[in-house]
Amino acid sequence: MMSGLYDLIDIILPFQWASHMFMKNALLAVLLVTPLFGLLGTMVVNNRMAFFSDALGHGTFTGIAIGAIVGLVNPVYAAVIFSVVFAVIITLIKNFSRESTDTIIGVFSSLAIALGLAIMSFGGSFNKYSSYLIGDLLSITSKEIAVLAIVFAAVILIWILLFNKLLLTAVNTALAASRGVKTLALDLLFTSMVAVVVTIAIKWVGLLLINSLLVLPAAAARNAAKNVRTFTLFSVLTALFSGLAGLVISYYLNIATGATIVLISGVIFMISLIFRRR
Amino acid sequence: MANNNSQPYVGFSCSGLCCTKIEGFSVTVGRTKILDDVNIHIHCGELTAIIGPNGAGKSTLLKAILGDVKHTGELKFLDEKGLRTGNPLIGYVPQHLNFDTNTPLSVMDLFNACNSGAPVWLFKTKKSRERVRQSLAIAKAEHLVDKKLGNLSGGELQRVLLCLALDPRPDLLLLDEPVSGIDPKGLELFYGIVSDLRKKYDLSIILVSHDLNLVKEHADRVILLNGKVLEIGTPEEVLNSEAFNELFRLSNYCKRNDSDNGEEVPQS
Numbered sequence: 309m310m311s312g313l314y315d316l317i318d319i320i321l322p323f324q325w326a327s328h329m330f331m332k333n334a335l336l337a338v339l340l341v342t343p344l345f346g347l348l349g350t351m352v353v354n355n356r357m358a359f360f361s362d363a364l365g366h367g368t369f370t371g372i373a374i375g376a377i378v379g380l381v382n383p384v385y386a387a388v389i390f391s392v393v394f395a396v397i398i399t400l401i402k403n404f405s406r407e408s409t410d411t412i413i414g415v416f417s418s419l420a421i422a423l424g425l426a427i428m429s430f431g432g433s434f435n436k437y438s439s440y441l442i443g444d445l446l447s448i449t450s451k452e453i454a455v456l457a458i459v460f461a462a463v464i465l466i467w468i469l470l471f472n473k474l475l476l477t478a479v480n481t482a483l484a485a486s487r488g489v490k491t492l493a494l495d496l497l498f499t500s501m502v503a504v505v506v507t508i509a510i511k512w513v514g515l516l517l518i519n520s521l522l523v524l525p526a527a528a529a530r531n532a533a534k535n536v537r538t539f540t541l542f543s544v545l546t547a548l549f550s551g552l553a554g555l556v557i558s559y560y561l562n563i564a565t566g567a568t569i570v571l572i573s574g575v576i577f578m579i580s581l582i583f584r585r586r
Numbered sequence: 587m588a589n590n591n592s593q594p595y596v597g598f599s600c601s602g603l604c605c606t607k608i609e610g611f612s613v614t615v616g617r618t619k620i621l622d623d624v625n626i627h628i629h630c631g632e633l634t635a636i637i638g639p640n641g642a643g644k645s646t647l648l649k650a651i652l653g654d655v656k657h658t659g660e661l662k663f664l665d666e667k668g669l670r671t672g673n674p675l676i677g678y679v680p681q682h683l684n685f686d687t688n689t690p691l692s693v694m695d696l697f698n699a700c701n702s703g704a705p706v707w708l709f710k711t712k713k714s715r716e717r718v719r720q721s722l723a724i725a726k727a728e729h730l731v732d733k734k735l736g737n738l739s740g741g742e743l744q745r746v747l748l749c750l751a752l753d754p755r756p757d758l759l760l761l762d763e764p765v766s767g768i769d770p771k772g773l774e775l776f777y778g779i780v781s782d783l784r785k786k787y788d789l790s791i792i793l794v795s796h797d798l799n800l801v802k803e804h805a806d807r808v809i810l811l812n813g814k815v816l817e818i819g820t821p822e823e824v825l826n827s828e829a830f831n832e833l834f835r836l837s838n839y840c841k842r843n844d845s846d847n848g849e850e851v852p853q854s
Contacts, residue, residue: 347707350707354685354689354691356686467705467707468705468708469705471705471706471707472698472699472700472702472703472705472706473699475691475695475699475706476696476699476700478685479683479684479685479691479696479699480680480683480684481654482648482649482652482654482678482680483678483680483683483747485649485652485653485654486652486654486676486677486678486751486760487700491654529690530688530689530690531688533690534690534692534732534734535690535691535692535694535695535732535734536690536691536692536695536699536706536707537695537706537707537708537710538690539690539691539707540707584688
């Protein structure tokens with residue numbers, strides 16, 4: 309299955325950059341991850357959750373630290389569990405507290421990152437984990453791509469089944485409730501979904517940039533779109549294009565892939581400002 | 587206690603008419619009791635207006651009826667033939683929507699998100715477009731079908747939301763301060779449409795309002811709410827009651843649009 313895909317890449321892309329195994333893997337990862345970020349990003353931007361998703365990244369970082377301490381072979385699995393729990397807790401507090409949401413998220417976000425850094429630096433072993441800060445897309449393995457494919461399929465399925473309800477909840481929770489939507493359950497599902505995708509991707513994109521990948525394509529698409537369909541389409545295309553272009557450019561210029569991808573979507577965002585309709 | 591329900595009833599019958607009963611609604615958030623034992627009995631075809639000072643729990647009552655706010659007490663509904671009881675189908679027009687004006691969300695997207703199983707990010711059909719146009723025709727808003735929600739004026743948005751609340755036709759229509767931030771002409775138009783609908787479709791309507799003049803003109807019954815029900819009766823009865831005088835005259839209440847909803851006209 310995988311070798312068939314690799315052969316296919318060789319046929320379609322007979323370029324030097326695509327001849328390396330790590331670039332083939334990175335290419336597949338980009339094809340799977342960036343559309344997800346484009347999709348989820350539309351809802352993050354609609355819900356004004358940019359700060360929230362940033363905090364989720366911090367929670368993930370702590371999860372990885374905990375996973376490493378517990379001694380799991382692959383700390384990402386521990387991180388997935390931790391960041392989902394983290395996302396659920398923030399969402400519940402956000403729903404049941406009358407305090408300003410920003411403050412709560414800020415508190416949790418800082419606590420998470422501090423805890424993560426404290427654990428990781430314990431015994432002076434921080435350098436081992438610095439790759440989670442910056443990310444390394446070229447380190448991805450074929451096994452990880454299989455996991456990614458499963459997550460991809462799950463998110464698309466949820467997006468098909470529940471998008472309308474998610475959208476309604478974003479517009480007005482009481483209005484959604486009048487239509488029989490279980491708003492809290494949906495909220496929890498959505499934030500958990502973002503948490504899982506962020507956690508899986510953080511190893512390749514890095515904590516510092518992961519939120520930009522989630523927010524920038526959707527923010528750019530928002531400026532040019534008139535309805536939900538074009539919004540989603542533009543966002544996914546922007547994410548996909550930035551991902552592919554970033555991968556190739558970073559290969560030839562020998563710079564960090566995650567950073568290149570974010571820079572390109574940043575440029576697209578600037579261009580999109582021209583199309584912004586008042 | 588302020589349980590002055592004007593119509594006494596035995597068990598649960600509405601003397602052959604369709605009706606909705608709100609029984610013993612209480613809402614507590616944190617340690618604050620926002621609503622205390624609210625009892626309201628509404629017949630179909632009636633427009634009941636809820637008035638009261640800011641923070642009286644008017645919006646909270648509507649959200650409790652919707653099930654969006656945790657509450658105690660029961661909501662009962664009986665149709666005119668006495669066949670269907672249980673939860674009424676509720677249409678709701680919120681006070682405002684929480685989205686940026688720049689959000690790419692068209693009127694049609696909103697309708698399809700409510701009434702269509704197909705995910706709106708994927709499909710667009712001619713059929714659904716026709717249906718949305720028909721729904722919008724109720725308030726003469728067909729031309730708004732492809733507009734972005736953020737580009738609508740306050741009055742247009744309320745009319746669109748009203749049409750949405752009426753599709754599918756509800757048993758009970760809840761309107762939350764639908765007139766805030768709308769110019770007087772749009773306000774008259776909105777009340778006119780609501781008034782017509784009530785007669786045409788035999789709807790039960792609960793309207794949270796700040797405009798006492800329009801309440802006087804259009805409401806069948808008025809409820810004065812301040813944490814609990816202080817008065818229920820015809821507009822004349824309630825607006826001339828002692829409780830009303832105490833609450834409104836002394837607190838220097840402006841007749842229209844008090845401070846909690848002064849600036850809600852979306853920029854366009």
